[in-house]
Amino acid sequence: MRRPRIRPVFDDLPAYLPSRPVRSATGEFHPLAANESPREPLSDILAAVHGAAGTVNRYPDFHGTDLTAQLARTHGVAEDQVALGAGSIALVQMLFQAVAEPQAEVVHAWRTFELYPVLADLAGVRSVRVPLVAERHDLPAMARHVGDRTRLVLLCNPNNPTGTLLDAEELRAFVDRIPEDCLVAVDEAYFEYVRDPAARSAIALVADHPNLVVLRTFSKAYGLAGLRIGYLIGSPYLVAQLRKACLPYSLSSVAQAAASAALHHRKELFARADDLVAERTRVRGALRADGWDVPHSEANFVWLRLGAASTAFGEWCAARGVAVRTFPEEGLRVSVGSPEDNDAFLAAAAGWRRKVRAPVGDHSRPVPDRPAASGDPAP
């Protein structure tokens, strides 16, 4: 029997499986796999959600006019420089649709956000993966891989899953090197957690780089992952073109209202981000004191490159009710969550260290300690 004909690239696509909820024998559950905000929505944001719920018999505002204006004011750009998307992932998909001519290529780091190559494959864009060096983007190598077919360069800053940051200088020098007819997208999903004084948002570079767009999301520090809303800042030309690729009405009225309320409460939400950064410092400090090699993170997660032991450690955590993100044979990304969730993870990690220190074959090898880049600055 013949099956309906589907593009062969679909056969190789991974079915994106978010980490399964795990519960320990005692029913404990600590969700540290998806980099979500551990805090419940502010009451004013819930009120905005309830308010919008009463209008869901109507289509949402197609253009998200109010939210767009608010974001333009927030970032000091014109309204025609802001595009909205149903999550910043939807905006990445729009970018791929915009550049997906036959033979088109995207250059991105590897490892980085695992959805980039998936969305590239879906759009028929070939992804060129440039390996990280010391857990950071290798910008010189990435620039060398930009060729005639490159239509898009994607940077994730700070990088998911390693948490490492590109500073203002390297970012500007890189964008300066990329030909004007090639798009550069900087995904700043975690930028609200950045505390390195040498960092600067790529939004500052948009004015004199018409080929640059910057992606932001309400899913992380703004705590609206469940509502699917993000935005992009770029030149009026690119924004006008990208808006055409937005699935009509994909931004629900509830999401628009919640995002608008969240922007009005940036102060409280950013204070929560400060708390999270303090926890990040605590978690990394505790891990390092116990001999783990943990790169300095500017995001709301830490990265443990455990290589062959990754899957076993991921399962070890799961058995203790701690859900982490495992990249088999590579490493684990552990979100910084509530203090209680972080304590549960640190207890699991300490138990693992005691186990691997015990003389049982290969596992007895201690994790080598590389010198740290720099300590977490105080929040």
Ligand SMILES: *Cc1c(COP(=O)(O)O)cnc(C)c1O
């Ligand atoms: C979490 C995350 C996002 C956010 O995606 P949304 O679709 O806005 O939820 C975007 N980029 C990266 C690298 C992320 O880790």
